[in-house]
Amino acid sequence: MLIPIRSKYMKILFIISLVMIILMSSAISVHARRLDSSIPVFDFIDGVAEVEQPIIYNNRELSIKGKALEGTVITINTYWYQVNKVKTIILKDKLNQNDISDTGEWILQHTEECQVGLSGIFGASVPIKPGRNKVVVESDTGESYEIELEYIDNRKITEKIFSDMFDRVDLIFE
Amino acid sequence: MKLERLKSAVLFCLVLISIVLTTQIWLNMPIEGIFIMSKEPDENINLLLSSNNDKASFIKPNKLIINNNGSHTLLLNQTEVSMIYDRILEDTRNMVIAALEAFEGIDIEKHEYEYIEKLRAGQTIELQLPFSYDYKLLTDILSIEDPKWQGIEHIDAILVGYFSNNLYLVDKGNNCIFELKSKFLKSSIRSMVDIIYNSRPYSYIFLSEVDHERYSDKVFIPVNITDHSMWKLSSYPESQGYTPENIAAIFFKDKDPSTLRSIEDSEGNIVYTDGEKQGIRISKSGLIEYVNYQTTLENSNSKFTLLDAVNIATNFVNNNLGFPKDSYISSIEQETLNNELYRCLIRYNYRYEGIPIVNYDINMDNPIEVEIVNGEVKRYRRIVKNIRITEEEKILKNPLEIIDILFVRLNHYKNIDMDDIRIKDMYMSYFEYGRDIPTSMIPVWVVEIEGDFKDTGKYILNAESGVILYEPY
Incomplete structure (x- = not known):
């Protein structure tokens, strides 16, 4: 009305x-905007540096970069955590993390595959959604790295x- | 009724004031930065050539990078964002002037060069200058009469924290970064960055963050540009827009054209001379060369500074055919004798929609050169093209594939060990391809290779097919 x-x-x-x-x-x-974050380099040769997770992030696009031997096939999957019960973005932050995990599921958002060339480098830009996101980078040799990040979109909050x-x-x- | 209208007007004003004050409080931004004022349209906007450029406007970056919490993008001086691009440059220049002129209220801190990684991981704009500017020259060009900070020798890059409004001057040769902080330093760069990020720009990565041994920290490439295309261009020499007599009249302003002598050689090149002091040569390819015969290296009576040389060169170009749009100083070479400057070579480059032009004659990839000897213009060369867009689109190859193609060439065909190869820089350009007029200009990647082998230098690869179009030999 x-x-x-x-x-x-x-x-x-x-x-x-x-x-x-x-x-x-x-x-x-x-x-x-004051949240600092650093997305690690997915290094399949020397290993990935440990970072505190979830990484707080405030861009719609996430750049994934890494290093691997020539010929390695890399698959990048991104997932978004869909909370079952509808909550506002602001309230969600105040809930216990375990409570959230119990009431939602990870939804696959994006898949990308590339083969590493002589440069020894792979890179991709993947879109992410407001809320919790997970990035899984795996090689055809069976190695896999995963990071979790939380995308805070201040524009969405204002809207x-x-x-x-x-x-x-x-x-x-x- | 009138009272109601008055109330509405007051309420509207209150809302407007609240917006302005809120933005000032939270974003620490000057009032003029909140509103992006549209400048008066330039009358010469559609003309390639412009004149009366201020020398400070020739300090432009090779690359303007926006770092945003671990993501990066490159801002090109394209028509649709030129106002934002210019505003960022202007704000940065104003901040440099304010910081270096201030006698109090500025804190300076010196960091190791590695600190740049932290700055790139934060919220900064990064202006990578085309060459290492002498600190005194830069401050002179910016008309800073008495710069307070004298410990800085060179400036390779300037960064601005668009959240903190801190200024960072990078002296790569001395492995240091100077951080200048003050509550008086303000800019509207943050709002410009917001506008750019709202348009979903391409994501870029610094390859040195992944492998700093093989890639210098200048190597900055886009990821996921498979859907991106660029127009093929066509060009013709600027000299075709004039008759040879017109060009001669520009250079010999104080002479009666009928007193000039002209010779045309078998290749169609025309030479004009006044028979005493100066001459010009107009080549069919579009190269225009001016020589002052009287200025000699031996005659070293007149003293001049680097700033004098920049002023002389800039004024000379302004008065003789002018600068193309988006021109900037791309290098300065100087020679001294008994600690006195006696020769100086100033080169200018220009860009089309933010992309630099590489001429067919690779040695003239800085298309405007002015040689100053003993405070006078000794030689002036220029090969400037009038550029038109065609209807042919070129789909760009992933730059990582371009690097792979080049490495295959160096490693498999030239037997150079991969561990010896290092990429110094990599950037997009338009390359003039072929000698026909009009000439085609195609998008290319220019890759600069360094290492301990003879095949170092610039490689030019077709950005669509990856074919190597030029390599050092």
Whole structure:
């Protein structure tokens, strides 16, 4: 049901809400951007450096790069964790990690395969979705590395706040 | 009714002020940076040649890289993003000027060169300069009269933390990075980066992050460009837009054209001379050469500085045919005698849609050269092309495949040990292919190989097929 803004108190309330949203979204933006992360090099010759997981990440595209012997076939799979119960992005962070694991499943998002040439290097750019993502890089020799990362998309958060608050408001100013 | 309108206007103003103040508080951004002001359109926007360029505008990076928490992209000076590109350069220049002119409120910290890995893993823009700029020359060109920080010798790259607004000056030769911090340093680069990332740019990787022994830290390639294509171009020499008499009139402004002597050789090249001091040669290929006969290396009476040389060269080119769009200083060579500068060679390059041009004559891959001797222009050479887009698209090969093709050539056919090969740089260019007019220009990868063997240097590979079009011999 649409709520028309007709009274002057509603107008003021609307304006104050708008200002608050702008403040909140910029705060979220700042918070999201201050997260540091480093995606490891998938080195099938010397091994992969250990990193703290999940890696906090804030780009829609993830660059995967690595090193392997010439001729090695590398398969890159990305998975996204779909939470069964619908929750907002903000609330999800506050839940216990174990609770989340119990109520969702990993969905395969993207698969890419390449053969390493004389350069000894492979690279790919894969899209990821907001929330928890998993990247599995495996070689045809049976070796496999896996990292988990959490993509925080501040734009989506802002959109979500805006849509939750204003979707049912009919902006009619008199 | 009027009161209601007044209230609405006040409310609108309040919202606008809240947006501006919020952005200032949270993004630490100057007000002018919040709004990307559209500049007045350049009257010469569709012309290849432009004149009256400010010398500071010739300090441009070879590569403008955006590092964003472990992901990287290359920003090319293409028409649709040229405003953003220029704004980033302008903000960076302003930050350098502000930081180096300030007498207080700036903290400086010196790091080892390896610190660049941390900067690349963070949120920075990186301007890789085409050559190692002498610190004094750079500050002189930027009109910084009395730079405070005198411990810096050269600048190879400039980085700006677009979140922190810290400035980093990289002196690769001395293996150090200077970090300059101040609450007064501000820029709107962050909002520019946001706009770029909203357009989903191509992801790039530094190959040195994977194998720093085989790849220098300049080797920066896109991944997943299988769907990317580039237009084939066609070009013709700029000299075709003029008659030889017109070109002669530009160079001999103070002479009566009827007093000039001209000779045409059997190959169709035309030489004009005033019989006393200077001459020009217009080749059929489009190469225009100017020589001042009177300036000699022996006569070393006049003293001049590198800045004088840049001013003289830039003014000379401006007055004689002008600069192509997106020109920049690509190298400066200097020779001294008894610690006095007596000869200087300044080279300029230009780009088409952010991609540099490689001429058919590979030795003129810097298409504008000015030689200054004893404070005067001794020689000036240029081979500039007017470029048109064709309807033919070229699908680009994955650059890792290009590297593989080159390694196969070096390792399998030239028997060079893989451990001896090192890639110094790799970048996309347009290569003039063939001698017909109009000439085709095709997208290529230029790969610079270094190592302890004779076949080092630039290799040019067709970006579509991977065929090696040029190799050192």
